[in-house]
Amino acid sequence: MTLNATPALTVAGLSYAYGKKKALDRVSFAVAPGECTILLGPNGAGKTTLFSLITRLYDSREGRILIAGHDVRKEFSRALAQLGVVFQQTTLDLDLTVLQNLHYHASLHGLSRRRADARIREELERQGMFERRKEKVRQLNGGHRRRVEIARALLHEPRLLLLDEPTVGLDVPSRKAIVDYVHRLCSDSGIAVLWATHLIDEIYENDRLVVLHKGAVRADGSIPEVLKTTGAETVGDAFHRLTREAA
Amino acid sequence: MRLMHYLRALRGIMARELLRFVHQRERFVSALVRPLVWLFIFAAGFRSTLGVAIIPPYETYILYEVYITPGLLGMILLFNGMQSSLSMVYDREMGSMKTLLVCPLPRWYLLIDKLLAGVLVAVLQAYTFLLIAWFYDIQAPLEGYLSVLPALVLSGLMLGALGLLLSSFVKQLENFAGVMNFVIFPMFFLSTALYPLWKIQESSELLYTLASYNPFSQAVELIRFALYGQFNLYACIYTSVALIVFLIIAIIGYNPSRGMMQRKGGPAA
Structure with a gap:
């Protein structure tokens, strides 16, 4: 297997609970190098919990997370060396x-x-x-x-860049500049991006979508695939159906 | 290569702490004003009421100001330890702690680096205080200024580790004031910083026992002896053991699988 064939991120059967409240339920998906994956979910879907697990701020014994092939729990040092993160709150x-x-x-x-x-x-x-x-x-x-x-x-x-709702609170031009820049990064440098958001207009047509709702993956695929499985005409419509049906 | 990574991270964490310190001049001033007020006002006022007999390491009768100087050095370290702990809670709430914790180095190592960085700042404050005290005619033997360094570092580490431990268990910034009151004041007043153990024993056996088991007392005694070129083995062992215990609990507290990051009920996802 060549290095490039290794997914930048693999999440397999990941579950997590705050006490009895389940925040993530058997979440599985992968992000390939050079791919921009949008993790779409309403507030409270579990996006930030998922990010906290990928960055090893939290730890879960249920399921696995691999960054560039390295297990976050067993080889955290190698795994985190391949990870760049932009948190929701400014951390400067x-x-x-x-x-x-x-x-x-x-x-x-x-x-x-x-x-x-x-x-x-x-x-x-x-x-x-x-x-x-x-x-x-x-x-x-x-x-x-x-x-x-x-x-x-x-x-x-890093081979994987995580962004947790990075445009929250920004004005429209700043938002657009950042969304454009990160998408260019994917295509030009081959870095894999996982971008958590609840804003539909941050999605580009070549992006891959992972829709998370109430801690579970409701859809995973390219935009045409997600539209096809949901029978929707637009991403907004698909998102609405996925999060409404499951509610 | 790996070793270089560790060293660069240590340098980076220390440099950041120093920069923050330089940028917050009011923190430096207030850290100095506190012990100086005690030295110039409190000690002067109590000079006549609190007679101190000849006790080691002193070889003669001493002024009360001289007696409390090591205690005030301890106070600087104690407040600094709590201050770094407070900034850890703040960093955690503000999110900048995450930057540190997601770097590819073991968490215990990062916490120790944080601790060392805090001690570096505290020791600089302690020496500035000693310099001012020198001009106030509170002068230790010259070699004492060198031999006190390891004592300051060890005590600073122990008190910093205590702060770290507290920060791993305190949930929010607003809860911190209470913890400070419950930790700093009993620790400081129930110690040998302001009065020797025998003086406490005269008033209450219980307080005497508490004060003698207080790790802060031992840290102060370690500093006191070191400032006069002497080594207090018992105080050194006691302080070291306290450091190890506090540090281990703090590291467990920050462990991602067991620690506080998880117990907080999670973020607003």
């Missing part, structure tokens, strides 16, 4: 500059100073943020902070 240090934030992340991933400098420049330039590298994050607007967070998540060149 507001009192530090863009550069200081990025250097901190680079050091956590073991990048040498020279390598970190080069990667930071590369990622910031790609997003038109290099000129603002010496500014404190507090001075940046929400859209620019998100760009810095995406740059940060990519510094160590």
Whole structure:
């Protein structure tokens, strides 16, 4: 098997409960390299719980998670090295500059100073943020902070990028810029993306869809496949049917 | 290669803590003002009422200010430990803790790095306090300023580990004030920081027992002896054991399969 044939992410039979309340129920799906997978689900569907399990903030004994073929529980170090994350809440240090934030992340991933400098420049330039590298994050607007967070998540060149509702609270142009940028990343660099959202307009026609509702996968496939199985004409309609029927 | 990764992460975590510290000048000032108020005002006021007999490591009668200086160093470390713990809870609520926890290094190692970074800041504060005290004529032997360093580091680690432990069990920021009151004040007042054990024993046997088992007392004694170039073996062992116990519980608390991240009832998914 070649490296590229290995899914960037495999989730198999994953369940998780908060006490007696089941948050995820035998969730299974895979994300291939270069693929942008939209994890679509209403609020409370279990998206953030799923992300917390993939990032090993939580741990579940039921089911498996593999990142680039590495089991998150058994080989967490290799698995997490292949993972870049943009969390729902901003996780930048507001009192530090863009550069200081990025250097901190680079050091956590073991990048040498020279390598970190080069990667930071590369990622910031790609997003038109290099000129603002010496500014404190507090001075940046929400859209620019998100760009810095995406740059940060990519510094160590992961194979899988997770984004947990990254456009929440952003204005329309900033949202569009980020959605465009991440989709371009998939096609240009071959990175796999798992993007959690409840916003239908963030989906592009070549994206793959995983619809999560009440902790279970209700649909998994390309847009035409999902439309076909649901008998819907639009993604919005399909989403509505999937989340209504199962409710 | 792997070792380099570990070292780079340690450097990064320490650099971040120092940067945050430099950016928050008011934190530095308030961390210093607290012990200085005790030194300049409280100790001066109590100088005549609290006579201190000759007890090791002192070889002569000493001023009360001299007696409480190691206790105030302990206070700096104690508040710093709690402050880092508070910032851990804050980081967790604000989400920046996640950045740390999803990096590909063992969680115990990241927690120890955090601890070391906090101690670095605390020790810098402690030396600044000693410098000010020097100008106030509270002077230890010169070699004491060097020999006190390992004592400050060990005590800082122990108190930082206690803070870490608390942060792993405290659910929300707003609950923290209560914990601080229940931890900092009893720990500080029931210790040898402000009065020697025999003085406490004169008033109450129970308080004496509690104070002598208080790990903060042992940390203060370790610092006190080290500041005068002496080694207090019992205090060192006691502080080290407390450090290990606190650290192990904290690491268990932060373990993804058993720890607090899971018990919190989860996020608003």
